[in-house]
Amino acid sequence: MNSNVETLIRIVNLHKSYYDGESELPVLQGINLEIYMSELLGIVGASGVGKSTLLHILGTLDRPTTGNVLYDEQDVFTLSDTELARFRNKEIGFVFQFHHLLPEFTALENVALGALITSSNNKSVYKEAEALLDYVGLSERLSHYPSQLSGGERQRVAIARALINQPKIVLADEPTGNLDRRSSEAVLELLWDLNAKSGQTFVIVTHNQELAQKVDRVIQLVDGKVF
């Protein structure tokens, strides 16, 4: 880890509960956490402990019950829904356990989607997407549909998609959870390489002990709190 670290995200006393009628199910119970610029942060913990919930709130896909999430000291949940969508578009990339590629679109189009939401220059977007697919080693697969790709290839397309808007932070939820050993290794190598080259921040939720040992810092969630 670098010695002069800069904080990218500060999570302050974050609570998240789910409600089922009258009964409250607390998931996150007072999380305080700082995420630094350019670090590779691993989040581990037992199943159902709230790792994914934390990641979703970090990714602004879900709102906390109480508490704040500050990106560069700005509380993102004060933003309107549209502003939040724009923020997510520009600043955050997602990689999921299941690739979540859109089946009707080619690899190239899937990668470009995130930029097409706001861009008016399709040509440069596709050029960028092509470069990213080239980087993840799929330059031969541009016009293939997700159904024509292997599991590892799909996940690499998903990684390229997460990077299209050069986000400050990439959130990965069990990125290798659904892959065989060889594909997993290829995907992880890619993430490490990216982190080293671009200096983007990566937050990786995982079960994988091996993976957890390779990251800069690991936090463990126990009973909805950082252990």
Added chain:
Amino acid sequence: MRFEWFIASRYLRSRRKQSFISIISIISIGGVALGVATVILVSAILDGVEQGLKDRFLANEAHVVLRLHDTSFFGDYQKRISQIETIDEVVAVSPVVLSQSAVFQERSNAIQDVIYIKGIDPVQEDRVTDFSKFVDGSTELQNSRYIESARLIRDETITGGIVLGGRLAARLGVIKGDVLRLIVNLAKHPVNESMLIPDLANFVVVGFYESELAVYDNNFGFIDLAAAQKMYNKKNRVNTIFVRLTDAELAPRIARQIEDKVQFSVLEGMPDARTWMEMQAPLFSALRLEKIATVIIEALIILVASFNIASTLIMTVMEKTKDVGTLRTLGASRGNVMRLFMIQGSVIGMLGTLLGTVLGLVLCWLLSYNADRPSYWYAVVLVVPIFLQVLIALRRLIPRRKGWMFAMSLLWLVAIGFALYCAVTPISLADLGLSQVYQMNQLPIQVNWFFVVFINILSFLICWIATLYPAWQAANLKPVEALQHE
């Protein structure tokens, strides 16, 4: 909007690349198209019937008919005609003696029918109605050869010629040259005053009136004005004046002007100028009622089609829930998602509406285009594309390339077009036995372009509204839940 178009257009297309567009989109587009085509066709038929009846009435009827309230005779009609002619919108005026009379043939000794007798000056009448156009035979009501020969071989007095409604003549069983007796008046018997004796006039049938308008063809006889005046002993008097205007729609206004312009003395009575609309009010109000009912049904047809769009979109939203979640993680806003589904629905609505308009207009054209067609059996050409399509589906003989798909679509279009051309022909009302009811021989078609535009806008609007709920539903999916949707 570009982003939304990009996604929406892809969702409209087929996942399996057999055709340009997915089956579900085709079904929804077809639903709207059929609805719109039906509406256009039905309205064109209704408008055609109304216009056809109107045209026929106006060919037979004056635009304005002037008479006295009690329909009694009045003199000085030439002066009154010139008073009417001073009105700018008046094209022609014709004096008429209108009456009813019982008729029977000379061979018969019982009254066969009671008919309307219209005493006219054929020349003047022709300027007001299309009288001579409809007459099969002679319009010479004074001196035709039939009258000459009848006068030669009979010792009875022949008052003149009569043009009889074609169907009336058929009913009475008379042919040209036959003599028809009209009962003009009942006179008291000179000795026994409680007995009435009919005052008869003999007319020679010189022609048949075939206007294709049942009211006239069934009930009217036309005689010369002077003969009518003489018959009723009303020399230089008439009881009706027929007026034609530059535009039939002006009738209500001009009728009032005529009532003001033409002077009648107190003894003569009050003038009563009636328009053709008033005379045919029951018919045209029935048509209007029919039209209102049809417009309601038409709106319902399009509404049903729009339900189709709504259900298609709701299904798409359900199918694409995961995609919506993904798009939200990529930074698509609620607005983006809402717009993308609205675009998808609107495109279906727009394509359906346009396709339906084209189909409706083509059907209208085919139903009004009188030309010899190949027999409708030639519609079997449709088996060619069906056969090929089945081959493609079963044997995968034809590569699924864009060129082939395009050729196949073109083949479908040509085959359907040709089949329609052979199978859809003008509908003969005479063959259906309806020509008497509707007083026309062929189902008339009249396309009202204003209505076509109106229906296009209405249909598109309804379809657009139908997209709102599903699109709103999609926009309000929670991203996390949508992502985890299976």
